[in-house]
Amino acid sequence: MLDVEKIRRDFPILSKTLEGKPLVYLDNAATTHKPESVIRALDNFYRQDNSNIHRSTHGLANKATEDYERTRRHVARFIGAACAQEIVFTRNATESINLVARSWAAENLKAGDEILVTEMEHHANVVPWQMLAREKGLKLKVLPFDDQGLLKMDELDSLLTEKVKLFAFTWVSNVLGTVNPVEELVRRAKARGAAVLVDAAQAAPHLGVDVRKLGCDFLAFSAHKMLGPTGVGVLWGREELLDAMPPYQGGGSMIEDVRLPEGTTWNLAPWKFEAGTPDIAGVACFDAALDYLEALGMDEVHRREAELTALALDRLQRVEGFRLYGTRDPSRRGAVISFNLEGANASDLGQLLDSMGVAVRTGKLCAHPIMRHYGVEGMARASFYFYNTGEEVERFVQDLQRCRKILGVPAVKA
Amino acid sequence: MTEALPPKLKAMVEELNSVDDLTDKYEILIEIGGRLEEIPEEAKTEANLVRGCQSVVHVYGGLQDGKMAFRGHADAMIVNGLLTLLVEGLSGLTPREVLAVSPDFIKETGVVKALTPSRVNGFYNIYERVKALALAASNAGGK
Ligand SMILES: Cc1ncc(COP(=O)(O)O)c(C=O)c1O
Numbered sequence: 369m370l371d372v373e374k375i376r377r378d379f380p381i382l383s384k385t386l387e388g389k390p391l392v393y394l395d396n397a398a399t400t401h402k403p404e405s406v407i408r409a410l411d412n413f414y415r416q417d418n419s420n421i422h423r424s425t426h427g428l429a430n431k432a433t434e435d436y437e438r439t440r441r442h443v444a445r446f447i448g449a450a451c452a453q454e455i456v457f458t459r460n461a462t463e464s465i466n467l468v469a470r471s472w473a474a475e476n477l478k479a480g481d482e483i484l485v486t487e488m489e490h491h492a493n494v495v496p497w498q499m500l501a502r503e504k505g506l507k508l509k510v511l512p513f514d515d516q517g518l519l520k521m522d523e524l525d526s527l528l529t530e531k532v533k534l535f536a537f538t539w540v541s542n543v544l545g546t547v548n549p550v551e552e553l554v555r556r557a558k559a560r561g562a563a564v565l566v567d568a569a570q571a572a573p574h575l576g577v578d579v580r581k582l583g584c585d586f587l588a589f590s591a592h593k594m595l596g597p598t599g600v601g602v603l604w605g606r607e608e609l610l611d612a613m614p615p616y617q618g619g620g621s622m623i624e625d626v627r628l629p630e631g632t633t634w635n636l637a638p639w640k641f642e643a644g645t646p647d648i649a650g651v652a653c654f655d656a657a658l659d660y661l662e663a664l665g666m667d668e669v670h671r672r673e674a675e676l677t678a679l680a681l682d683r684l685q686r687v688e689g690f691r692l693y694g695t696r697d698p699s700r701r702g703a704v705i706s707f708n709l710e711g712a713n714a715s716d717l718g719q720l721l722d723s724m725g726v727a728v729r730t731g732k733l734c735a736h737p738i739m740r741h742y743g744v745e746g747m748a749r750a751s752f753y754f755y756n757t758g759e760e761v762e763r764f765v766q767d768l769q770r771c772r773k774i775l776g777v778p779a780v781k782a
Numbered sequence: 783m784t785e786a787l788p789p790k791l792k793a794m795v796e797e798l799n800s801v802d803d804l805t806d807k808y809e810i811l812i813e814i815g816g817r818l819e820e821i822p823e824e825a826k827t828e829a830n831l832v833r834g835c836q837s838v839v840h841v842y843g844g845l846q847d848g849k850m851a852f853r854g855h856a857d858a859m860i861v862n863g864l865l866t867l868l869v870e871g872l873s874g875l876t877p878r879e880v881l882a883v884s885p886d887f888i889k890e891t892g893v894v895k896a897l898t899p900s901r902v903n904g905f906y907n908i909y910e911r912v913k914a915l916a917l918a919a920s921n922a923g924g925k
Contacts, residue, residue, distance in 0.1 A: 713858035715836045723804035
């Protein structure tokens, strides 16, 4: 059993007040808070180890390089990669996906080829493909979801024609909370010869990831959603794919030799994808975030979140006019609850809750197609992490009841 | 600071400043917004739409007998209250008087933390629209 009070003491920001009230932070799907160990590591990096990497021979640079590369090895272990060379550091999950679009897909897809995404993607896993499709004459296809927020698996095979060269989908939806059957999706796409990219931005922070078990080709996520610093993203790619891919951006560090006026050659993967000075401190200190998660254990993280989600769904169900977007089936959902109160505007809910010290997200949640699916202008979203408590869930629901009263939401008859 | 505000706006701002708690302030804003006259559906046009707000906001207005007359609507109640501060508070002024009102009063009320384009409350975008309407009227010959 996890001692949540002890855990909360590791996160300085959690003892803050918002509008004079104890902060209840339920916007973890946007970004999570950082434990003392990560904050201290960042402070320490700039005090003790700051240097550029892969360039100078002095001791500081060696230390910084070693710290940076240690995180790469750690990430590889954390997600079950075959080797550290399969880990590319980017700015965020968004850049990881753009990298695959601009490098692998731009090289391997030609006019008439198709890319399959799902209707529940974050814009980060839609727009890069649309941009590429426009340029190269590719076609984007969409696997829809049903009103329960579950992918229509029976439509998958007919969409996976041989023209589909890539299936890019999210493991866990940042809006619906749906945990998609990732292994089955990968297996069925691979069986049709498509490459597979998994957007793990909402999965890696909450579930154990084992890329070998998944069987996909690429996997993307962000450090900031899993206790790490902002400015650090991860792209995992199968080694032989990364090796064969052209660079993404040009500049220092990504080259082997530069000749004028031409004849420049590339560094090896993953370094050929890391042009210029990266977020060295951020990457180096992501290591401490992974340590923290490993010490807790991802199973325990998941177990706690499931508990909080079940409690929240139970309490919310009693709030009149509460409308959940997504499945109630606990085995198929994560710790994200998007909702509306009938008769209330989501932005009013968000602002009122904020005034009561409860931080949630409102709006279109970077997923306009999902808003369109349900015909709503926006949603409110509460998302939990292992450091949230049952008391916080209760307070959130009480405050939501108060919002209902303030907004004069009329009682609805079931 | 509220000294310099036009009387109708000043009264609403003082109402907001009479309480400390942000939830209470929002309640007052909702009440203020509730007094705003509905606009006709035909006025909810693309041209009157204020972009960059999380909620759907329409604002329009022009000169009537030398004074600005603003109207508007937001589909979120708190934003509607913010909009009412401007629409009600600045109607009846000359364009030049409207342009002379600094938006800083809103920061003092505490209901808007920063005067930057923010999707959440949209106050800044609404303020910019109201100013643009006054400027257009003033260029068209109003004083
Ligand atoms: C499912 C999903 N994919 C991608 C992203 C993009 O992450 P980032 O903004 O860190 O690049 C997010 C972030 O909200 C997300 O929830």
